[in-house]
Amino acid sequence: MMTDTAVTPGGTSTRPRRKLHPARFGPLVVLVVLIALPYWSIEIPGVFDAAINKPGTLQLLALCLVFGALATGYDLLFGRTGLLSFGHALYFAAGVYGTDVLVTKAGYPLWQAVILAVVGTATIAAALGAIALRTNGIAFAMVTLAFAQVGAITIGRDPGGVTGGEEGLPMDTTGVPDALVGVTNTVNLYWLAVGVAVVTVLIVHAIADAPAGRVLAAIRDDERRVGVLGLDPYRYKLFAFTVAGGLAGLAGAMYALLIGGATPHVAASDQTLTLLVMVVLGGPGTRWGPLIGGMLFTYLDYRLVSFGRSDAVDSLPGVLSGPLSQPLFVLGTVFILAVYFFPGGLAGLRTRLGPLARWIPDRR
Numbered sequence: 295m296m297t298d299t300a301v302t303p304g305g306t307s308t309r310p311r312r313k314l315h316p317a318r319f320g321p322l323v324v325l326v327v328l329i330a331l332p333y334w335s336i337e338i339p340g341v342f343d344a345a346i347n348k349p350g351t352l353q354l355l356a357l358c359l360v361f362g363a364l365a366t367g368y369d370l371l372f373g374r375t376g377l378l379s380f381g382h383a384l385y386f387a388a389g390v391y392g393t394d395v396l397v398t399k400a401g402y403p404l405w406q407a408v409i410l411a412v413v414g415t416a417t418i419a420a421a422l423g424a425i426a427l428r429t430n431g432i433a434f435a436m437v438t439l440a441f442a443q444v445g446a447i448t449i450g451r452d453p454g455g456v457t458g459g460e461e462g463l464p465m466d467t468t469g470v471p472d473a474l475v476g477v478t479n480t481v482n483l484y485w486l487a488v489g490v491a492v493v494t495v496l497i498v499h500a501i502a503d504a505p506a507g508r509v510l511a512a513i514r515d516d517e518r519r520v521g522v523l524g525l526d527p528y529r530y531k532l533f534a535f536t537v538a539g540g541l542a543g544l545a546g547a548m549y550a551l552l553i554g555g556a557t558p559h560v561a562a563s564d565q566t567l568t569l570l571v572m573v574v575l576g577g578p579g580t581r582w583g584p585l586i587g588g589m590l591f592t593y594l595d596y597r598l599v600s601f602g603r604s605d606a607v608d609s610l611p612g613v614l615s616g617p618l619s620q621p622l623f624v625l626g627t628v629f630i631l632a633v634y635f636f637p638g639g640l641a642g643l644r645t646r647l648g649p650l651a652r653w654i655p656d657r658r
Contacts, residue, residue: 321582328488331355332481343600349480353552354596356480356487358589360548363494365572365588367541370498372570373578374507375534376514380435381442383565384422385539387556388415389546391449391463394556395456398466404551407469412543419539420532427531439563446561462557465550474551483552490548494541495585501537502581510534514579575632577639586640591625598624 332352335345342351364386371377392411396402402410426437452459467475473482501507509530512520517527550556559565568591576587598621617623636643 325488325492328359329485332484347481349477352480352484354593356484356552357549357596358592359484359487359491360545360552361572361592362585362588363491363548364542364545365569365576365584365591366491366494366498367538367545368569369573369578369584370501370510370534370538370541372573373580373584374498374502374514375510375531376517377531377535378435378570379426379438379535380563380566381422381426381438381440381445382538382542382569383561383563384438384442384445385415385419385542386546386549386565387445387449387561388418388539389543390550390556390560391457391546392543393547393550394463394465397469398463398555399456402469404470404474408544408547411547412540415543415546416536416540419542420536423532423535423539427528427535439566442561442563442566446558446563449558449561457558458556460558462555464555467554470551487548487552490544491585494544497537497541499581501534506530506533511579571629573639575629575639577641580639580641583639583641590640594625594628595621 332347335347337345342354344351346352368379368382371379371382389411392414393404393407396407396410397404400407422438422441426434426441429437449457450460457463473479474486501510509520509525513527513530520527520530546560549560569588572588572591573584574587575591576585577583632640
């Protein structure tokens with residue numbers, strides 16, 4: 295970063311003073327743009343079916359933000375601590391169903407239900423993490439997967455008629471503020487999703503920049519060395535596991551509001567695999583990669599459905615229209631190409647393209 299030197303009237307120089315780089319304001323500019331999107335009636339053909347400020351577009355963007363936040367929280371485990379959990383969907387589902395059940399079945403007001411659901415999810419994560427973290431490597435991944443499978447089976451069997459079984463549980467809007475109910479209030483849900491993403495990013499970045507974050511990175515690189523230094527890796531891993539679980543619960547609560555209830559697929563094991571793909575696509579352990587990867591994957595997941603049914607795909611020869619009409623095929627192809635050409639994820643794109651900057655004329 296460029297610096298200049300402050301000089302006193304006597305001619306003596308003081309320590310260098312840093313100049314603010316314009317790129318440091320990039321996240322703030324993006325946040326302002328996200329907040330202002332509902333005020334714009336811009337249409338982007340091929341990208342969205344309607345104008346940006348229409349309810350359908352805002353709901354899609356809100357979902358992208360929710361899963362971007364969910365991937366960011368999961369990266370606290372995978373990218374920053376080196377813990378490969380195959381059961382993170384359990385805590386997302388706990389946030390979804392916890393909020394829905396407390397509002398619909400127990401009659402709690404929304405904000406109380408959200409707080410209880412997030413705290414309850416973090417507590418579940420702490421309890422299960424205390425057991426799972428007694429193992430390492432593939433054994434840890436299998437234990438977390440087993441816990442998630444138990445949760446998915448429990449939801450599917452609908453104990454006491456609480457979860458709604460395979461049909462899911464629609465949310466009773468009686469306890470939900472009027473400002474968050476109805477298609478006309480989708481803009482408020484969108485702004486709330488922006489808030490959830492901001493809170494998640496701030497928490498993860500605060501941990502990463504703190505001494506605890508450096509310990510987590512050291513555990514990822516060499517856990518035995520951390521133990522030799524007199525620190526307890528188990529406590530730090532349990533801390534990361536608990537925080538990631540609580541953040542997943544927060545994303546789940548927001549998801550329940552967006553779709554108006556809970557469905558069993560949120561607890562499926564492939565939900566965690568999807569999270570893993572999001573993080574790898576964006577760049578594990580990077581500052582913004584998981585958020586970008588989660589948002590991009592979610593956008594493609596929803597948009598490729600309509601793309602596969604479009605006239606443009608139908609007009610292609612059968613050898614092309616068949617595969618292109620399958621969203622999973624296109625997503626898989628995009629993921630393979632991204633991993634092959636950008637092994638560090640999309641967040642590493644700037645570094646890999648850095649040498650090209652030398653060929654750009656300096657216009658200063």
